[in-house]
Amino acid sequence: MELDTGRAHVARVYDYWLGGKDNFEADRAYGDELERRVPAIRVAARMNRLFLGRAVRYLAGEAGVRQFLDIGTGLPTAGNTHQVAQAVAPSSRVVYVDNDPLVLTHARALLTSSPEGRTAYIDADVREPASILEELPATLDLEQPVAVLLVAVLHLVRADEVAYPAISAIVGALPPGSYLAITHATGDFWPASQVAAANATNRAHGVDFRFRERGEVARFFDGMEIVEPGIVPVAEWRPDGGPAADRTDANIWAAVARMP
Template sequence: MTGTERIRTDIAHNARVWNYWLGGKDNYPVDRAVGDRVTRFHPGIGEVARADRAFLGRAVTYLAAEAGVRQFLDIGTGLPTADNTHEVAQRIAPDARIVYVDNDPIVLTHARALLTGAPEGVTEYVDADVREPLRILEAAARTLDLTRPVAVMMLGILNFVLDTDEARSIVRTLMDAVPSGSHLALTHPTLEPELGGEGNVAAMAFWNENATPPITARGRAEFASFLDGLDVLEPGIVSCASWRFAPASEVAQFGAVGRKP
């Protein structure tokens, strides 16, 4: 089955709805309809999407400019927008190597847009599911040197792995395969009220009844467990909007970066 044949236009899909919230055009009427309904439940959801994207830019900038990372494994790529991982990294380090991973067929059809980068570097795309970490590592090893530090980017992806033990196992498998000096960048939605997470309750219930894939939120302790064994960088686990930035308001999406000692 080709990627085009797998595309469903009769049911909303996360990558396309997220694209809609970010102001993109790679979405269908069903995605816009569901996106608007979710926004009624959670009026700040567009702000969450923009804050998550801004976190990506700040995290990649830190990793490339300050931590000296030259290899990035971006799992749960989503649809191309402005300032994708390779664009941010290769502006700082033109020789940076990036592997994108996603299993959404519409992302696959747009992958060619992700494969244009600095000529000194390398940008590749892998069609795989986050639940297949060994397959991801095998494919990534064709482009990345896994004996040298890698930044593993998992922004807004573990919330689609509904079982927390499975999500932890995925993270452990990935981070066990990369050496000291590697980093893990994470974002994840939460229901915690101090970040305004109450709005996620009805929004996620509606999403799970009307769109795909199903999603879950997690609390601070569960989110922190994904970073076990890593040195969590300052400012720790915060709203992704607040990671190394002073926002006008926070969003109900945790963000953190950990370094493998």
């Protein structure tokens, strides 16, 4: 992907909603327009980011996972995956993957591992899983469980015929006891008119986006054991009483599953 400041890039729009500074006029224009149509969008972005922290703490803690593959990393912000995981288990290894050129230029901030652990960054596209899988053994031991994080990225893979096989290929390369964590935007909680308005804004700004229903999100977990509390609105996934954990107006499904 080319660095294009004249068109909205989701990594930068998300950074804008989270209060970051790595964004341009086109990102802010799209971000503001979508917020007019979806007033809870900033809350949704924040709830999504808080889920990432809770899921990684669960995976590194209770689930005992020591290796993470974070696809669709986003621009570095507070509480990056390796910081959360290594605070629980300093030996945690994290591979980050994103296809946005600005994320690549900021990747150094993601490579600040604890001495006991490791981090790596792959400039790759989730739609081409082979390009990710061939780089993994340099950092991860694929005989040991890996937690794959696809947090707020799969709704940016519009084509089902690309999205499902890509995730199957990644999951198929990992050993039993690995985990998959997903958040995904949905129109399930909204009237059809609001879904249509959000879709129109995304189309107008050239953002390749697709809401999926709960059943479509469940399909990504086919054959896996979804851990409690199941596929739930993002703020309801193992709330820890942290900031705004009571906000349930985010239009995002969240779940974590274990590969048998």
